[in-house]
Amino acid sequence: MNGMTTFLAAAIVAGTPLLFATLGEILIERVGNLNLGVEGMMLMGAVIGFLVGLNTGNVFAALIGAMAAGAFGGLIFAFLTISLRANQVVTGLALATFGSGFSTLVGKQLIGQTAPAAVKSFFKPYSIPLISDIPVIGPIFFKQDAFVYLGYILAVVIGLYLYNTSKGLNLRSIGENPGCADAASINITLYKYIHILMGGALCGLGGAYLSLVYIPNWQENVVAGRGWIAIALVIFSAWNPYKAILGAFLFGGLDIIGFRLQGAGIHISQYLVDMLPYLVTIAILVIVSMKKSKRNAPPKNLGTPYFREDR
């Protein structure tokens, strides 16, 4: 493997937590709710996943714990914004604060602990027979850990769900025009709750990848702003799960490029290179908003609560 292939393979690893969170937020925004609390849900998933993994040594228990924690964050958001019609922006920000405090508090006793051996060995890179032998593509995409493969599968499954099933159509119609969806007797509240909870669970998984596999020991604020990048990635990928794969891996690359440049003997301050993901996010947002094409537009009803009697 030459330097470029190792870099790209590492970019995919760094992009995987972003992919999970982005897919989660896509589901949430597709039903018309803007949840800015991704960072919080990821942190909750990261700490609970790590805690359960450490105490049980069981991978699946850890992942379920992480999903439950993320979904719990989603539930708080869903209850406030759907049932009580609270302001989504402020609720999301409160959730981010809550998750950050929650993970610091719960993680107090975990600082310095390492992920258990069972979890580590489960998530060892695994070469998929045959396709991993394809030159270039094989070593980049198919010599990865199980979590990364799960990310590929989830992106495709969510893509198929959104665009090729009637449930997916219903869900998209809620984000676009809830009045219409209601008239077609779609249970809006139920759809919103389910997808916000699922989205939260995915964010939780993304957080758990960071604490259990990527780092893999507990440190405060392991998510380090990735939740906010995921929100921008949703816009970058135009609410499309397939494009989210590309976006997440691109940002994974930006995340690790500073370190690699140092290794390659290019001397530019690490701290300036660290700005790259954020600068690129802004550039992308500006370009997307300049083009304003219909295809890339957000769900029309994003951010506004639905109240039947307002129709």
Added chain:
Amino acid sequence: MMIRFIKRDEISKKKDITIKITSVILALFTFSIVFMLMDKNPLDIYASMLKGAFGSAYSIRETIKLAIPLCIAALGVAVAFKMHFWNIGAEGQILMGAFAASIFALKFGTMSRPVLLLIMMVAGIIGGSLWALIPAVFKAKWGTNETIVTLMMNYIAIKWIIFLQHGPLKDPNAKGFAKIANFTNNAILPEIFKVHIGWIIAIVLVIFIFIFMNYTKRGYEISVLGESEKTALYSGVNIKKTIIISILLSGGLCGLVGMIQASGISNTLVEGVSGGVGYTAIIVAWLGYLSAPVIFIVSILFAALQQGGSFIQTSYGIPAATALILQAMILFFVLGSEFFIKFKIVKKVGDAK
């Protein structure tokens, strides 16, 4: 029988406040469970939080020092929020204001104190407002989502300060430690009643913003624009200009906070000069109805919450993060309570719908 929700037309201010205070009490009550899980008596803890925040002249001064940046930054956030410009970039604007002010503090440390401090204030205001102007221009020109842009710019600002700390502005006398040199005495805010004069600035600004938002044409235009862009357009408000001016004001206030914190608290430029004030200010602004006098009160309460939070950390060994969760909890409850302000519940007997 069936329960329905109906939109209220108008609610009396008194009832509105009662609902909000009730929700804060409910949040404290619910949070007691966390303390009980820790095997502590919640009443004792709330009492000692109060004592930690207001129990002595010293603790009152510490609380005020925390309230100053919260109050001014929340005023800044409120001006933008009033226009429905979701500026969550206060943190970055504070950092850049601190950066701009610090440049003068470091370069002209021997200048006479009042002149230097004045220059630093102006520099801070300009630094913060220019940083806020970038997302505002994108928003005014192409409608770019300001929430994410302002947020990304927070991260850029903090990386910038860390870069300065390790590179161009690193103090050669700090024995290899990556820090920026301390300000000279001329660049440090004087104290009145043993608290730096930021508290006077905060009070003046509360009055200024109150008058600006309620009794000037420009302030009124900001509110109209926030309520409805169409109404603003029909009534001849220059939308782009209003966005730009109010964002300059919003960022300028945050930039001034940066100057005050660098000069009055840390006495130099450090990455932690803001320390999350920019985010807490958003909560304060929201809980304060985006109204200057209420923000003033809420900022003192939140400062007390933080000061009390660090007090119980030392006296009970309860992690400081607990105060963070308590903040979020209060916000959740208040957000939820708005439902009962906007809607009323009616029981309807007979057929549904």
